[in-house]
Amino acid sequence: MHAVARDNGPVAPGPGSLETLLERVSRGDQQAFDSVYTAVAGSVLGLAHRVLRDPAQSEEVTQEVLIEVWRSAARFDAGRGSAMAWIMTLAHRRAVDRVRSAQASADREQRAAARDHSPAFDEVSEQVERRLEREQVRRCLGQLTELQRESVNLAYYRGYTYRETADVLGTALGTVKTRLRDGLIRLRDCLGVTS
Amino acid sequence: MNDSADLHTLTGAYALDALSPAEAAEFARHLAECPACSQEVRELRETATRLAFAVAQVPPPGLRDRVMWSLPEVRQLPPLVVEPVVVPLRGPRWRQRLPYLAAAACLAIAAGAGVWAVQAQRDADRARDGNIQAEQRASDLETLMAAPDATLRTGSMRGGGGATVVSSQRLGRTAFVYHDLPPLGTARVYQLWYSQNGSMIPAGLVTPGRTDGAQLLAGGPRGADAVGVTVEPSGGSPTPSGPPVMVVPIPS
Known part of the structure; x- marks a missing residue:
């Protein structure tokens, strides 16, 4: 992720850009999806956690969003915005949908006390x-x-x-x-x- | 709501998913006829995405596997041929890029960070071989980065290279993440100092011969107003023997 961002800067999608990766994902490329995961999972999880507060629900939403990315990668349209914005919009909507359901709002306050995971070493x-x-x-x-x-x-x-x-x-x-x-x-x- | 000027002010609320489903649907129809609104929504969505980066977390280790394992069971959708009404964001093709490192200011630290990662990985390999010290050091760096009050300040070195100083008052720790330091030969070293009310307190030596890396400073940042770097004879000095080649202020 960093290598991609550093090398490319503000230019057209390169071979490692998220847009290019999504195109490969849309053809069923799991290796490309693994790179997408690396690039977006932290932000998706962090956003879900911020909205939902509950770590367990946040992980569920993150999983749902990532699987949705896999499922509908072919429907990403670069003409409408960046791949990152597309994914984060999916993530925000899903988190918001959940938080607006009564069930979630009852649960999340109770479970909000759970602690974050400690960061992985690498x-x-x-x-x-x-x-x-x-x-x-x-x-x-x-x-x-x-x-x-x-x-x-x-x-x-x-x-x-x-x-x-x-x-x-x-x-x-x-x-x-x-x-x-x-x-x-x-x-x-x-x-x-x-x- | 039917007034178009009034509708236009909804770009912000729409980009933040803050409309009711009915309002969102109405606004989406409006977007299809309003290229200026579509453009603004795109930009505001892009902006909201940055708000998401700012709260990113490290995912738990098992999550990647759980997602990857489920892929073979998920049927992938074909491309959409007909545009759906709910996402009518049309407009000119716009510049693509990875937004998360947009700020040019990040370049220096990104380079340092990359090295940090490589070094941390090396340390990890060594740790696996039983080098507990390296493991501890990496864990300290990691804890420091995760500290809620951690601040980053970047400076450049006279004569080339640069560094970022990461410090946390709460943890009482400071790290020096450096890159492209001019080589000094074997007789001299870079020495780190805390500057406190004009006096310099020794805070360790940069590993001799290394031009890129990261290390924790000896001692804590409490009371210090800056981190300084000097060039000293091999082994270091009790007080600086010359003017600093770099000074990076730290918030107290």
């Missing part, structure tokens, strides 16, 4: 990258107004609808809609996201 370098990513995101989140930041946090990391977000924040619906949008736009500019 993942140290990935952690450096994650840490950098985290620092950058944290810095950029810090540049949002409080209302923007809280709205984005509640919607993305907790899976709230914008109505729930407005309710929790005691803010008008229209304001939350606008804050979600201009907050993300500010984040996009701060993070240098292009598409």
